[in-house]
Amino acid sequence: MTAETTPPAELRQQVTAEQYDSWPEERCAGIEVVDGRVVGSPSASKRPRRLARILANALDAAAGPGWNADTDFDVRLQDVPLTNRRPHVVVYRAETIDVTPTRPEHVLLVAEVVPPGSETADRRVKVDQYAKAGIAFYWRIERAAAGVPLIHTYVLDPATGGYRTGDVFTGVVRVAAPFAVELDLGRL
Template sequence: MTAEMAAPAWMHEQITAEQYDSWSEEQCAGIEVVDGMVVVSPGASERHNRLARILANALEAAAGPDWNADTDFDVRLQDVPLTNRRPDVVVYRAETIDITPTRPEHVLLVVEVVSPGSETTDRIVKADQYAKSGIAFYWRVEQAATGVPLVYTHVLDPATRTYRDGDVFTGVIKVSAPFAVEVDLSTI
């Protein structure tokens, strides 16, 4: 193997929170860190990104001034071994906008839009990690073959640190918790 073909060290060794925090925003884009190992995520489809953006905009408008909703930034689930997830949508306390890294205690709701290749991770692994870290609400958006998304809502049981199944929506989401919001995803 020539020097040009050698994989970077971070592909073979656990990284620390300090190492990750020293990386530029460009270096951190498109990756997550799980148990200290860098996981590279493939680029999302336009449909995936549009679903996330529409949800983030609707959630932010409905949440009021105490909460922000954004796409594509890290939530630090644990420091050792480092686990950073990058949910598709995050609703977090507005007062923590300048606090880095964003921690689970700053977050009210995370949304994952399931894509080919992320099914098991989004349906099982991330849901378990978000619940164990104490994030109160988890929504999973499935891109159905009909083109109309299915949205599965989950609420944290604080005693067991697991999610209970909530409502399932086809196209139009209408919930009262964590705050009242209605958003139509059927036209995407």
């Protein structure tokens, strides 16, 4: 972390789920908690935020009444030590819209738009955490050298507890699982 993203001293202490749950949303925005330690979450620029919103809107429209898709809120992966991640896009059970915190059993899919400086976390650390939490689908969105977004898809393998690599998309995304959705990345 750079000096600009170093959290205040009180946030660098070990944080419990009870402490975190007592904080106002403004204090929690822009941070994640990993093994009880607050870590900065790089804020996305306009293009990645737009990509996350377009993806969430497409997933929300395709999901049907049982699922919602939204952007930028906590998913509580574990209570002790506290691990909260804030994926860019979350598809979760519609019936849990008022349940806080959102837990892995509420979540079908998480997607991360990889900003510069977060490649290792999004490619290795988060993918492992989401798999261990039992989240069925993980999508990682990166910009290719030509500037075109690439969506890497992963599906949880219940036998191994890890993700199997799925398809990689650029241009038009057409998937059948977790539900049929089509998204034109060229709109970005």
